[in-house]
Amino acid sequence: MKIFLDTANLASIRTYNDMGIVDGITTNPSLxxxxxxxxxxxxxxxVELIKGPVSLEVIGTKSEEMITEAHKLVKFGKNVVVKIPxxxxxxxxxxxxxxxxxxxxxxxxxxxxQAILASKAGASYVSPxxxxxxxxxxxxxxxxxEIVQIFRNYNFDTQTLVASIRHPLHVIEAAKIGAxxxxxxxxxxxxxxxxxxxxxxxxxxxNDWKKIDKDLLI
Ligand code: E4P
Numbered sequence: 477m478k479i480f481l482d483t484a485n486l487a488s489i490r491t492y493n494d495m496g497i498v499d500g501i502t503t504n505p506s507l508x509x510x511x512x513x514x515x516x517x518x519x520x521x522x523v524e525l526i527k528g529p530v531s532l533e534v535i536g537t538k539s540e541e542m543i544t545e546a547h548k549l550v551k552f553g554k555n556v557v558v559k560i561p562x563x564x565x566x567x568x569x570x571x572x573x574x575x576x577x578x579x580x581x582x583x584x585x586x587x588x589x590q591a592i593l594a595s596k597a598g599a600s601y602v603s604p605x606x607x608x609x610x611x612x613x614x615x616x617x618x619x620x621x622e623i624v625q626i627f628r629n630y631n632f633d634t635q636t637l638v639a640s641i642r643h644p645l646h647v648i649e650a651a652k653i654g655a656x657x658x659x660x661x662x663x664x665x666x667x668x669x670x671x672x673x674x675x676x677x678x679x680x681x682x683n684d685w686k687k688i689d690k691d692l693l694i
Contacts, residue, residue, distance in 0.1 A: 477651045480529075480659040482506045482639065484518050488662035489525060495637035500528035502603070503660040504559065504583070505535065523553035531581045531601075533559035539568035546573055546580075557581045558602060562590050567597040574598025581637060588622040595627065601657065605640035616640070617649050624653050644668050656684065 477500035478489055481489055484507040484680060492498045508515040523530050532552070534545040546558040546569065557579045560566040570580045574597070581601040582594035591602045604623060606616025623636050635656035641647060644667050650658050660668075 477655065478528075478657040479665070480531075480637070480657055481665065482507070482641070482659040482661050484511050484515075484522065485662065486518065486521055486525070489522060492662065492665055493526060497665070498526065498528070498531060500555075500657070500659075501526050502559070502581070502637070503519060503655055504532040504533050519549070520552050523556055526555065528555060529557045529581075530555050530580070531557045531559040534561075534569075535581065537561070537563065537565060539572070540564065542569035543572055546578055551593075559583050559603075559682045560599075562586075562594060567593060570594065570597040570599050581584055583639070585623075586619070588619060588626060591623045591634075591636075592626060597633045599634050601635045601637040603637045603639040603659070606638060607640035607642040609640075610642065617646070617653070620655055621653050624655055 479497060480500040480502050481492060481498050482502045483489065484503045489501060504585040508518060511518055519532050532549045534542040536542045536545055542560055549558055550556045558573060559581045560569050562582050562584050566582065570582060573580050579582065579600040581603055582599040583603045585591050585594065585602050591604065594602045604619050606620060608618035609619060620638055627634060627636065637657040637659055638650040638655045639659050641658055641664060643659050644664060647658050647668065
């Protein structure tokens with residue numbers, strides 16, 4: 477399973493990238509807004525920093541606008557994946573970009589039918605937003621199970637990128653189902669690293685080490 481970070485925060489990206497646990501990045505306009513910096517320079521820096529796929533989202537809602545934006549975004553680096561919303565105009569853009577060999581990530585997926593159509597249009601990734609489904613009382617993980625099964629049944633080459641993840645259990649469930657990618661906010665990746673028994677265990681070891689007679693330490 478690949479782990480992407482769902483953020484535009486350069487400090488977090490650097491921290492986790494240095495640990496070798498980040499396979500790629502996803503961003504969106506809201507995440508870029510939070511950084512209060514030029515979105516273009518942030519996007520360029522992320523693309524330079526990360527070797528793996530970096531999803532950068534278009535703002536246009538007409539296919540021609542999306543395609544023009546995509547052409548600009550892919551100039552930032554070879555690892556750019558163009559994020560396109562799951563709307564009819566978006567599917568037209570996905571098909572055209574696929575024909576040009578430009579990878580896409582179809583975002584704002586909330587049903588298996590949307591995932592099937594995005595894949596048919598030529599999406600490299602589909603991003604089902606499970607947390608937002610959980611928020612309205614529908615079990616997001618059920619959607620992941622459906623999409624993964626359908627794509628397997630027909631050997632679709634689109635990868636399922638589990639998005640809108642809210643806690644570490646979402647990651648374990650997605651991994652058990654066999655989704656190819658999860659994209660996580662940095663704080664959730666941080667929670668996955670920690671375990672209280674690891675910390676108390678380490679404290680105990682270090683404490684006992686301090687008690688060793690100094691003369692015995694060569
Ligand atoms: C995915 O690519 C999106 O950026 C993201 O996962 C949305 O998550 P949210 O529901 O926490 O905003």
